[in-house]
Amino acid sequence: MSNFLMRNWWKLLSGVLLLYAVIAGFTADIPLKPITEQTMRNLFYHVGMWFGMMAMLVTGFVYSLRYLTKFDQKEDVVAVEAVNVGLLFGFLGIFTGMIWATFTWGTPWVKDPKLNGAAVGLIIYLAYVVLRGSIEDVHKKAKVSAVFNIFAFVLWIVFVIILPRLAGDSLHPATGKNEIAVLPMHLDPSMRVVFYPAMIGWILLGFWIMTIRVRIRRIKLHLENQ
């Protein structure tokens, strides 16, 4: 039993944190600002999707690097599942953002650097999935897609960094002047106590889903090889 807890405490933590984020996120007193009003509560869920996506894509990148040093199938399985969960978070982030944007900006999609950066990220990783699908040989598939993943991730990060400079001001709060809205000094204390636990919860949930999917894929591989 204690062994079980030792290995799985972070899953429990993820559940507790997210439960807290849902309850406190809807009930806490938050300062109401014009335009956003009560929709500001979406910050705890929408931004969490981006944190989750980023954590997953960084994991995918790291495991692609590891694959190219070891050529072990296990690394590739983690890389591809990290990307899959990253895509899931990415789509959820886009959808939660579109609903939010409809209420605050009056339209589901605006030409905003953050939206475009996210959308391009999704296109890149969908291309990664298509690339994997069009290679038959397992080892070749793992190697070529690892190379693409590393190349694409670096260029995507470059894109996300330079986009705000190219596009000027973003509609997202407090960007463009090197202020990041989710840093403590720009976030009200009453929101901080919900926001940071929620972000940790989402990232841990991402890893939880990923480990389950990795196990499923390993079992499938094992059965195929028998």
Added chain:
Amino acid sequence: MLLNEIKYLIEKEIKLELKQKYVLNGILLYLISTIFVTYLAFDRIIDVETWNSLFWIILLFVAVNGISKSFVQESPARHLYYYTIASPQAILLSKVLYNLLLMAILSSLSFILFLTLMGNAVVNVPLFLIALSLGSFGLASILTMMAAIASRASNNFSLMAILSFPIVLPLLTTLMKVSRTALVSDDWSGNWSFIIILLTINVTVIILAYLLFPYLWRD
């Protein structure tokens, strides 16, 4: 040693290209007819914004078409032969340099055609030429790498486009920004940071390609 290998490999590329002239002629005709179709589609003087977007989008499509053949033109058996006699870095750099040559021809031709057919919108010519040369280099190196990746998979052609378009976006959006200012004003001041961004992207791409290509080349 490496330089020597690169020199011979580029010579080989050029000889091969001149031997099968129809490939080069095909891509040149593709460029000319695309620009002519655009010229006929816009029958009045177009504004700077449209000029700029059309120019770079056409150049992107032509570049993808021209470079996608880089690793599929020769047979796998011939690739195996090159594998035994040359280092992967030499292969990659020779392909990039050869494609850079191709891009130089394609981009200058499309610039000349745009000037004659779509009207001269460029105010700051040196800045535009800087953008054009940095863009050619960036497109050549990114697309060579994508062609190498796409050549390892089936349904090669559509895959080349799917992989390349989102990847070239950081380069392309910066290029469009720089060239748009070259179209509207003579002012250099705001552009140095973007030129530095372009240089950084080019250097990053070349380093990544140099490190990663050996994994693609070894089967």
